[in-house]
Structures are given as structure tokens and as C-alpha cells.
Amino acid sequence: MPMASPLPPFRPDGARRTPVGVWGAVLIGPGALLALALTGGANPAAAITLAAASGAGGLLLARRAVRRAADPATPVAAPAVVDHPPPFDVILETLPDPLMVIAAEEADDLTGRRFVFANAAARELFKLQPRGGLLVTAMRNPQVLEAVDESLFAGVRRSVDYVGGGAQGREWAAHCAPLGVDARGARLALLVLRDETDARRSERTRADFLANASHELRTPLASLSGFIETLRGHAKDDVGARDRFLGIMQAQAERMSRLIDDLMSLSRIELNEHIAPSGQVDLAMAVIDVLDALAPQSKAKAVSFDPVLPPRGAALVEGDRDQIVQVIQNLVDNAIKYTPRDGVVRVEVFPGLTAEMAAAPRDPAAARLSLLTPDHLEGERYAVLRVSDRGPGMAREHLPRLTERFYRVEGQKSGDRSGTGLGLAIVKHIVNRHRGGLCVESVQGEGATFGVYFPMAKGEPTVAAPPAETASRALS
Amino acid sequence: MTEHTVKSYGEELNHLTAEVTRMGGLAEAQVADAIDCIARRDAPLAQQVVARDERLDTLQAEIERKAFKLIALRQPMAVDLRHAVAALKISMSLERCGDMAKNIGKRALILTEADPMTALTRSIERMGKLVQGRLKDVLDAYTASDLQRAIGVWGRDEEVDEHYNAIFRELLTYMMGDPRTINPCAHLLFVAKNLERIGDHATNIAEIIHFELTGEEIISQRPKLELSK
Numbered sequence: 001m002p003m004a005s006p007l008p009p010f011r012p013d014g015a016r017r018t019p020v021g022v023w024g025a026v027l028i029g030p031g032a033l034l035a036l037a038l039t040g041g042a043n044p045a046a047a048i049t050l051a052a053a054s055g056a057g058g059l060l061l062a063r064r065a066v067r068r069a070a071d072p073a074t075p076v077a078a079p080a081v082v083d084h085p086p087p088f089d090v091i092l093e094t095l096p097d098p099l100m101v102i103a104a105e106e107a108d109d110l111t112g113r114r115f116v117f118a119n120a121a122a123r124e125l126f127k128l129q130p131r132g133g134l135l136v137t138a139m140r141n142p143q144v145l146e147a148v149d150e151s152l153f154a155g156v157r158r159s160v161d162y163v164g165g166g167a168q169g170r171e172w173a174a175h176c177a178p179l180g181v182d183a184r185g186a187r188l189a190l191l192v193l194r195d196e197t198d199a200r201r202s203e204r205t206r207a208d209f210l211a212n213a214s215h216e217l218r219t220p221l222a223s224l225s226g227f228i229e230t231l232r233g234h235a236k237d238d239v240g241a242r243d244r245f246l247g248i249m250q251a252q253a254e255r256m257s258r259l260i261d262d263l264m265s266l267s268r269i270e271l272n273e274h275i276a277p278s279g280q281v282d283l284a285m286a287v288i289d290v291l292d293a294l295a296p297q298s299k300a301k302a303v304s305f306d307p308v309l310p311p312r313g314a315a316l317v318e319g320d321r322d323q324i325v326q327v328i329q330n331l332v333d334n335a336i337k338y339t340p341r342d343g344v345v346r347v348e349v350f351p352g353l354t355a356e357m358a359a360a361p362r363d364p365a366a367a368r369l370s371l372l373t374p375d376h377l378e379g380e381r382y383a384v385l386r387v388s389d390r391g392p393g394m395a396r397e398h399l400p401r402l403t404e405r406f407y408r409v410e411g412q413k414s415g416d417r418s419g420t421g422l423g424l425a426i427v428k429h430i431v432n433r434h435r436g437g438l439c440v441e442s443v444q445g446e447g448a449t450f451g452v453y454f455p456m457a458k459g460e461p462t463v464a465a466p467p468a469e470t471a472s473r474a475l476s
Numbered sequence: 477m478t479e480h481t482v483k484s485y486g487e488e489l490n491h492l493t494a495e496v497t498r499m500g501g502l503a504e505a506q507v508a509d510a511i512d513c514i515a516r517r518d519a520p521l522a523q524q525v526v527a528r529d530e531r532l533d534t535l536q537a538e539i540e541r542k543a544f545k546l547i548a549l550r551q552p553m554a555v556d557l558r559h560a561v562a563a564l565k566i567s568m569s570l571e572r573c574g575d576m577a578k579n580i581g582k583r584a585l586i587l588t589e590a591d592p593m594t595a596l597t598r599s600i601e602r603m604g605k606l607v608q609g610r611l612k613d614v615l616d617a618y619t620a621s622d623l624q625r626a627i628g629v630w631g632r633d634e635e636v637d638e639h640y641n642a643i644f645r646e647l648l649t650y651m652m653g654d655p656r657t658i659n660p661c662a663h664l665l666f667v668a669k670n671l672e673r674i675g676d677h678a679t680n681i682a683e684i685i686h687f688e689l690t691g692e693e694i695i696s697q698r699p700k701l702e703l704s705k
Contacts, residue, residue: 110498111491111494111495111497111498112491112494127620134490134494136494136497136498136501136619137494137497137619137620139501140497140498140500140501140502140504140615140619141501141504141505142498142501142502142505143505145498145501163508165504165608165609165612165613167609169605356628356631369634369635369638370632370635373632373635376613376624376625376628378624396638396641397641397642397645398642399638399642400602400635400638400639400641400642401599401642404598404599404602
């Protein structure tokens with residue numbers, strides 16, 4: 001984070017030093033504000049990001065602005081009319097970083113801060129009206145508000161980190177800089193947010209990976225070295241024991257490699273969790289592919305599938321095909337493991353439901369819990385995938401912990417090919433990345449149903465079945 | 477500085493909402509920090525959380541004063557009256573949330589002296605994130621006057637209860653297994669209870685928003701979990 005490190009010099013007289021004519025420009029357009037932000041003790045890092053974000057034209061402009069800032073004699077009010085670059089307001093508007101200009105009249109009126117300009121990224125992030133409003137409606141984090149106040153009334157630049165809420169929990173660095181006083185006497189400040197989720201998350205994921213790997217690999221490793229010791233020692237010439245031990249060792253080695261695979265894919269998914277996937281996937285087709293792929297496992301256990309799927313193209317969801325396949329595979333694989341011999345695994349897909357309908361219980365008597373709920377979006381439709389097994393089910397108290405890494409329901413065996421304990425954690429992170437939801441329902445002794453729902457693909461609403469009809473089916 | 481302009485009635489009402497939102501932000505930050513200091517065993521942060529609670533109390537008193545003044549002088553009717561009363565009630569709920577956060581901070585200070593129990597604090601953190609999300613959602617619903625979102629928060633109350641019950645069980649197992657953990661586990665139990673109460677306050681705020689926007693109580697039965705199951 002380049003901006004957070006050196007605190008810019010304190011410039012209480014920054015506003016007065018700038019030519020008065022410039023403040024008139026504040027009212028002309030937000031473009032002038034950028035220029036002002038850069039003059040007030042220009043931060044090169046900000047200039048570079050701003051420039052890089054708005055393409056080559058923007059780069060030239062920002063460079064020019066910086067150069068101007070260095071030369072106090074040059075007025076900043078009318079930059080770059082010479083060779084018709086894109087206007088500043090367009091550049092600001094298209095910046096990927098959320099940016100706001102905040103105005104305040106009285107120092108003691110803490111809630112009276114208003115935003116007078118918010119670019120498209122800021123409006124989308126905070127769901128704002130373009131014509132301005134009270135700052136607290138967009139941002140209520142006390143630390144950021146304090147930083148804004150210091151920029152407004154103490155004339156200093158400040159940077160603070162804060163975590164935005166929501167299912168994906170993004171981490172932001174908020175940078176504030178004073179912009180002086182406008183024609184009506186209101187003080188102005190710039191607030192720019194930079195998404196630093198990537199950097200922070202990769203740090204944490206690496207730490208988590210190491211902790212998990214070192215802890216979970218120790219057990220199979222200890223058993224491996226134990227067997228090796230025995231084989232080199234008193235079991236040296238015992239053919240029967242050697243074969244048995246080698247079998248166990250192979251199983252342990254396979255488990256270790258599965259564990260590493262799962263940990264790696266969990267780390268990868270976690271790193272990208274805040275980036276929504278692009279692409280469209282037909283949920284029903286993906287289910288068919290997975291069921292084909294898992295046929296050997298189901299045959300080995302004499303478990304049959306009972307798929308209830310909509311026609312091709314009806315359950316088109318937004319997503320990454322490989323990841324959605326992994327979700328279906330983990331859920332169906334689990335269901336096969338827990339279903340007794342000659343049992344049936346039911347796999348259903350229902351498109352076109354609202355979030356409430358998608359998460360609605362099907363059996364009122366069952367213990368039920370939503371393990372992941374997407375952020376509320378008006379009018380969003382979801383396609384639901386439900387996988388039901390006829391296994392032993394789980395007691396209510398286990399449900400909240402199911403997606404925990406390495407959590408196991410006591411006294412249950414998933415069969416000889418034991419899992420890594422990461423399957424559901426992977427499902428949860430993938431579904432969260434897809435802005436979807438996950439819920440579980442279980443009656444002890446009768447089985448469990450896992451439901452995941454993904455946002456439907458936008459653009460072809462006519463393809464989906466009428467929601468009312470599907471809903472009644474889903475809820476029946 | 478500049479002279480005080482006489483604010484219009486509508487502006488005064490908006491201002492009250494904004495003040496409650498700002499207080500909400502403060503309460504949110506307190507809850508988030510309280511959870512953080514449990515998860516990271518961060519004693520200085522815990523002291524800050526305890527010290528900052530006063531600001532919430534001051535803000536609440538201020539909002540109360542403003543709301544009373546507005547009701548007395550402007551004599552609002554119908555939706556405006558509900559607006560003022562909602563601000564009053566929500567600020568009280570938020571102040572209580574702050575108290576819980578402060579209490580969690582105090583317990584975090586004690587817990588930093590005991591041995592770390594990562595598995596347990598992880599569960600607490602998970603529950604904390606859930607509660608934090610509910611508080612955020614309900615405050616977003618309040619700022620945006622979004623009825624659907626408020627109802628959404630209100631309907632998802634059971635999740636927190638489920639987590640609380642799971643943690644309760646987990647803690648009991650620990651305490652039975654090793655009596656030396658009873659002291660820290662008892663503190664964690666109260667932390668979980670405090671979080672559950674904050675979740676209840678979020679539900680309560682959702683109810684207040686529903687009344688503010690529609691003038692009617694939420695009638696249907698709230699999904700409630702029986703402990704005996």
C-alpha cells in the first residue's frame with residue numbers, strides 16, 4: 001500500500017496559497033477537483049493510479065497536472081484545452097476506484113457532511129443517488145468519517161483501512177485529501193477508496209494454508225514413518241505384514257495428496273472470492289456431467305441417482321463452469337458416501353426463484369439452517385440445486401459447524417474412502433464467490449438435503465420457466 | 477464560523493436519521509473491534525473498545541434530546557412522528573449493542589491472560605461475523621428505508637440462535653474435558669451470549685423500521701428455535 005506509508009506534510013495554509021480563481025472552477029466540474037487534489041501536495045502514487053486507470057489519455061493528463069502542480073505560477077483552472085483530451089469529469093466517472101467529493105459548512109455539525117460528487121464506482125458501491133446527499137448515508141465507518149473531518153478542517157491528508165461489510169467482505173484503504181473552500185464558503189475534501197482485498201487476503205490465505213497443511217499432514221505423515229520403521233525393523237521378513245502395511249501406507253499417501261489438492265483449491269478459491277465470476281453455466285447440464293462422472297462410485301455402492309432437472313437452457317446461471325462442477329461433485333460425492341447400499345441420491349434443479357423461495361424449507365419438521373446467505377439484491381432470481389441423501393442425517397447442533405474446515409460429525413463414518421473434511425468448506429467459498437447461498441436440512445435417521453442457489457444469468461429472462469409455477473413445485 | 481441557518485422541518489428530520497446512522501456506524505465498529513480483540517487476543521484494542529463506549533452514550537443522549545425537541549416543537553404527525561420515535565428507539569438499541577461490545581472487550585482483556593483456545597475463538601469469530609452482518613444489513617435498510625431488507629434481517633434470526641447453541645455445546649464439552657478451561661470458557665460463553673443479544677437487537681431494529689415505514693407491526697410469528705430439540 002504505497003499511499004498509507006508516508007504521511008504527507010501538514011499544510012494548514014494549503015487552501016489560501018492556491019489562486020482564488022481556481023476555486024471558481026470547483027463549481028464548473030469535478031474535473032477541476034482532480035487538478036486541485038493534485039496541487040494540494042500532489043501524491044504521485046495517487047496520480048499514477050488515477051492515470052493508469054483511465055488509460056493512456058488519462059496518463060498524459062495526470063502527468064501534465066503533476067507538472068503543473070510543481071510550478072506554482074501556472075494556474076490550474078484551464079488545463080489541456082489545447083489538444084482536446086477527454087474531459088476530466090468523464091475520466092473521474094470511469095475510474096474503477098470509488099471517489100467522492102465531500103463538502104461541509106460547520107465544523108460542529110458532524111452529520112451535516114454532504115457528498116457533492118460521487119463517481120460511478122462510488123455510486124454503485126454505496127447505492128447512491130447521483131445528485132448528492134448526506135455522507136453518512138454512504139459511509140458510516142467512524143474512522144473514515146474522522147479522517148474526512150481532518151482533511152476538511154485540519155487540512156491534512158489521511159489514509160485509513162476499513163473493512164466493508166457484505167457476504168464477500170472487501171477490504172478498503174480510504175484516502176482523504178483537502179480540496180480547500182468553494183465559492184459559497186463550504187470546505188471540500190476528496191475521498192478515494194482503493195480495494196486492497198487482494199493483498200490482504202493473499203497474506204492471510206498463505207498463513208491459513210501453512211497452518212492447516214502443517215497440522216493436518218502431520219497425522220498421516222506420522223503413521224507413514226511409523227510403518228516404515230516397522231518394515232525396516234521386526235516386520236522385515238514378514239511378507240503378509242509387509243503387504244498389509246504397504247496397502248495402508250498407500251492409502252495414507254493418497255489421503256495426503258487429496259488433502260493437499262483440496263487445501264490448494266480452497267486457497268485459490270478464497271483468494272478470488274471477492275471477484276465475481278464471468279460466464280454462464282447451464283446448471284442442469286453440469287449436473288448431468290457430474291452424475292456421469294460419478295457413475296463408477298455410485299455403482300460400486302449400488303446407489304442410484306434420481307435426477308429432477310429442467311429442460312436445457314432453463315437453469316442458466318452466472319458462474320465459472322469448473323467451480324460449479326466442483327460444487328455439484330462435492331455435494332453428490334458426499335451424498336453417495338453417506339447413503340447406505342441400494343439407496344437413492346436425489347438431485348433436483350429449480351430455476352427462477354427469489355432468494356427467500358430458494359432458501360425456503362421443504363420439510364417443516366427438519367432441522368434446517370442457512371449456512372450462507374447472499375447480500376439482498378432487489379429482483380434477483382436464483383436457480384437452486386438440491387442434493388438429498390438417505391443417510392443417517394445430522395442433529396441440529398452440528399449444522400452451524402458443517403462448513404468449518406476439518407469438522408466431522410461425531411460417530412459418523414463416511415466409508416473407507418474417507419474425505420478430507422474440506423469438501424463443504426470448498427462448496428461454501430465457491431458459492432459465496434458466485435454471490436449465491438447455501439442451506440442444509442436434516443432429519444436424524446432419515447437423511448440430509450443440501451441446497452445451493454446461484455444467481456440466474458441476466459439477459460435471457462424468457463428462457464426461464466415462469467417462477468410461480470416452479471416455486472410451487474419447489475415448495476411442495 | 478458561519479451563522480446558524482434555521483433548518484427546515486424536513487431537514488431536521490433527515491438530520492435525525494443521519495445522526496442515528498452515524499451512531500450505527502460507531503456501534504458497528506465497536507462490535508467489529510470487540511470480535512477482533514477476542515479472535516486476535518489484542519489487549520490494547522480491547523482497552524480502546526472499552527474506552528470508546530462513552531462516545532456512544534453521548535451520541536445516544538444527544539439523539540434523544542434532539543428527538544424530544546423535534547417532537548415538542550414541531551409536533552410531527554403520522555410518518556414524521558414514527559420517524560422521530562424510530563430514531564429514538566433505534567438509538568437506544570444501538571446504545572445497548574455498544575454496551576455488549578464493551579462487555580466483550582472487558583472479557584477479551586481477561587481472556588488474553590489465559591492460554592489461547594483457537595478452535596473456540598474461531599467459532600466465536602464466525603458467530604460474530606454473522607451478527608456483524610445482521611447489524612450492517614439492518615442499518616443499511618434503515619438508511620435506505622428499505623422495507624424488504626429489514627424484513628430479510630428479521631426473518632433470519634434463527635441462524636444466530638443456532639450458532640449460539642452450537643457454541644454452548646462446544647464450550648460444555650471443553651469444560652467437562654478439562655476443568656482448567658472452565659474460567660476462560662465461562663467468559664467465552666458470556667461473549668457468545670452478548671453476541672446473541674446484539675443479534676436480537678438487530679431483529680428489534682428491523683421491527684422498528686417496519687413500524688416506521690408501514691405504521692404496522694410485523695404480525696407473523698418470528699421463526700423461533702426451541703432449545704429442547
